[in-house]
Amino acid sequence: MSSLISIQSVSKSFTKGKTVITPLDQLTLEVARGEFLSLMGPSGSGKTTLLNLIAGIDTPTSGEIIINGENIAALSRAQLTKWRSVHVGYIFQLYHLVPILSAYENVELPLLLSKMSRAERREKVLAALDLVGLADRADHRPSELSGGQEQRVAIARAIVHDPDLLVADEPTGDLDRESADSILQLLNELTEKFGKTVIMVTHDPKASAAAHRSLQLEKGKFIEDGHLLNKQPAEQ
Numbered sequence: 001m002s003s004l005i006s007i008q009s010v011s012k013s014f015t016k017g018k019t020v021i022t023p024l025d026q027l028t029l030e031v032a033r034g035e036f037l038s039l040m041g042p043s044g045s046g047k048t049t050l051l052n053l054i055a056g057i058d059t060p061t062s063g064e065i066i067i068n069g070e071n072i073a074a075l076s077r078a079q080l081t082k083w084r085s086v087h088v089g090y091i092f093q094l095y096h097l098v099p100i101l102s103a104y105e106n107v108e109l110p111l112l113l114s115k116m117s118r119a120e121r122r123e124k125v126l127a128a129l130d131l132v133g134l135a136d137r138a139d140h141r142p143s144e145l146s147g148g149q150e151q152r153v154a155i156a157r158a159i160v161h162d163p164d165l166l167v168a169d170e171p172t173g174d175l176d177r178e179s180a181d182s183i184l185q186l187l188n189e190l191t192e193k194f195g196k197t198v199i200m201v202t203h204d205p206k207a208s209a210a211a212h213r214s215l216q217l218e219k220g221k222f223i224e225d226g227h228l229l230n231k232q233p234a235e236q
């Protein structure tokens with residue numbers, strides 16, 4: 001598999017008054033196209049900071065983040081916004097669906113920014129809802145869906161514009177085990193059947209075990225290369 005993401009010596013610091021916090025310290029990471037990678041680590045270890053850099057929501061203090069051959073660390077804010085709208089789908093712990101809109105309308109939202117016709121949008125929204133197994137719930141509002149179904153709608157919204165990369169921050173954190181497992185299976189399918197690359201932050205070892213590879217962050221550094229479940233790790 002070719003590399004989709006190449007992170008070279010990336011550091012991120014935040015300055016608050018006289019205090020400088022460096023949640024990420026000289027990180028290097030390669031992520032293959034079609035890989036499902038999980039990021040674990042204690043609270044405050046820099047997981048969300050790293051996810052936000054990879055998703056182009058924030059920019060590093062130093063280093064390069066090359067995605068699909070493009071160094072996104074060198075893009076302006078406006079260029080990053082445009083880049084993100086094409087290449088990235090973001091999945092949140094608490095779904096972030098708009099309560100007054102139907103599942104269909106929530107999934108359609110990212111497409112309203114494009115020049116697509118209504119008919120083209122309809123085709124894409126129905127295909128995304130079908131892919132997550134909710135074609136029959138298009139007219140339902142979030143309050144009429146279970147948590148697992150809400151997360152499926154949120155995943156349909158994240159994939160409707162066909163991004164290469166999906167980033168998920170604790171996507172199963174608010175779900176019971178059964179719903180969590182079905183969301184993890186869906187994320188796995190998105191990598192294996194549709195070639196998406198998924199990067200997931202989680203505190204749940206079982207969720208992490210569903211990924212192809214798990215990395216542990218501690219104080220802004222990777223402390224170990226975790227187990228590889230779907231591929232065999234090299235013998236130590």
Ligand SMILES: Nc1ncnc2c1ncn2[C@@H]1O[C@H](COP(=O)(O)OP(=O)(O)OP(=O)(O)O)[C@@H](O)[C@H]1O
Nearest residue numbers: 014016021023041042043044045046047048049050
């Ligand atoms: N915008 C910001 N300004 C200042 N400090 C920040 C900012 N964003 C994050 N930090 C700090 O960076 C560190 C890492 O935060 P981050 O949210 O990446 O951790 P995390 O591993 O995702 O934690 P959690 O598991 O609790 O979500 C923390 O000390 C946090 O306070």
